[in-house]
Amino acid sequence: MDIKTTFEESVAASKSLPNQSNENLLKLYSLYKQASEGDVNVEKPTNFFDFAAIAKFNAWESLKGVSKENAMQQYIDLVKSLGN
Structure with missing residues (x-):
């Protein structure tokens, strides 16, 4: 299975993760x-009080500078670690 397919599966799996900290989100x-x-x-958001957007x-x-493929792999690994 290629990394893009695995990434898409991880994106779908992330929606069913238990509640996560803001840091993990x-x-x-x-x-x-x-x-x-x-x-x-x-x-960059210009509204100083829009903390979430900032x-x-x-x-x-x-x-x-992180490649798309590297970011995909990090995302896959993070979803796996959060699902345990």
Whole structure:
């Protein structure tokens, strides 16, 4: 099975994970965005009080330069570890 198929299966499996910490949710989000879109391609949120949007942006931006395939593998590994 190729990594893209395994990634898509992990994305589906992530929806049935037990409740996760905000830290784990940010990791999942940023790895998903990096794997599916590559480096961050949107402007940083300008509303200082939109903490969730800023945290998501920063988490995704922290993965700048990570290849899509590497991000897919990290996402797959994280979902596996959280499902145990």
